[in-house]
Amino acid sequence: MTTTTTQPIVDVQDVSLSFGNVKALQNVSLTLAPGEITAIVGDNGAGKSTLVRCISGIHRAQSGSIRFDGEETHFRNPEDAREKGIETVHQNLALVDDLTVWQNLFLNRELTRGLGPIRFLDRKAMRQEAERMVSTLAVNVPAVKSKVRRLSGGQRQAVSICRAAGFSSRLVIMDEPTAALGVQETAKVEQLILRLRDDGHPVLLISHNFSQVMRLSDQVWVMRAGRCVAGRRTSETTGDEIVALITGSREQ
Numbered sequence: 001m002t003t004t005t006t007q008p009i010v011d012v013q014d015v016s017l018s019f020g021n022v023k024a025l026q027n028v029s030l031t032l033a034p035g036e037i038t039a040i041v042g043d044n045g046a047g048k049s050t051l052v053r054c055i056s057g058i059h060r061a062q063s064g065s066i067r068f069d070g071e072e073t074h075f076r077n078p079e080d081a082r083e084k085g086i087e088t089v090h091q092n093l094a095l096v097d098d099l100t101v102w103q104n105l106f107l108n109r110e111l112t113r114g115l116g117p118i119r120f121l122d123r124k125a126m127r128q129e130a131e132r133m134v135s136t137l138a139v140n141v142p143a144v145k146s147k148v149r150r151l152s153g154g155q156r157q158a159v160s161i162c163r164a165a166g167f168s169s170r171l172v173i174m175d176e177p178t179a180a181l182g183v184q185e186t187a188k189v190e191q192l193i194l195r196l197r198d199d200g201h202p203v204l205l206i207s208h209n210f211s212q213v214m215r216l217s218d219q220v221w222v223m224r225a226g227r228c229v230a231g232r233r234t235s236e237t238t239g240d241e242i243v244a245l246i247t248g249s250r251e252q
Ligand SMILES: Nc1ncnc2c1ncn2[C@@H]1O[C@H](COP(=O)(O)OP(=O)(O)OP(=O)(O)O)[C@@H](O)[C@H]1O
Pocket: 019, 022, 023, 024, 042, 043, 044, 045, 046, 047, 048, 049, 050, 051
């Protein structure tokens, strides 16, 4: 079901994974093209999160292959995937309230200075780099020294996205990035996702919000009961067709 002639950034072929008797993924094949926003849609339990967890190193496929930039991957954990540039923005906005924006941006990847084994946190470098990251994506936060607890939901999500995009990421995965947000905040985060794509970061988007998928994505893959049942260029389909594919009232 490959739809592009350029090498995909991610190429999933025949991936299967079961949890006991539950066949969460059954011979799933799909591709993500560089420079694009790719959406995966499907009903609850269709297998979207499981597939994304295979791509991001949380789960290992029991059969099939996942190629990243043309190379077969065998990630043992999310850190392996992160080293290759796969960053995930989690649904639960995993930020630490009592830390500042810049501290959250550098959480678990603090910059240090010093000689040999004696290292100190380089707070100044982190603050400066945080300013750069925030301004590159035109993220609307009061200041990088603000505590995250003072930010709105949209601003928090912007920080999460900035964190994912800021570490030379090759792919940003977003699982329901606006599920917890109001209308205006959703609009701002959507602008940020488009900007990310336009800056050259491919995005893998999971969303239950069809109009969002139609607005943002270049390619959409439909999953149903553990299978990838259809792939469409977003410009060549409609929300109605996607809904019909999701529910199975229309076969591909
Ligand atoms: N860790 C797990 N252990 C057992 N079963 C699991 C596990 N993770 C997922 N499943 C099952 O695998 C199937 C696919 O679940 P998955 O979370 O991937 O679906 P989804 O499309 O992301 O659904 P949702 O939109 O509700 O998040 C479901 O039947 C689910 O119950």
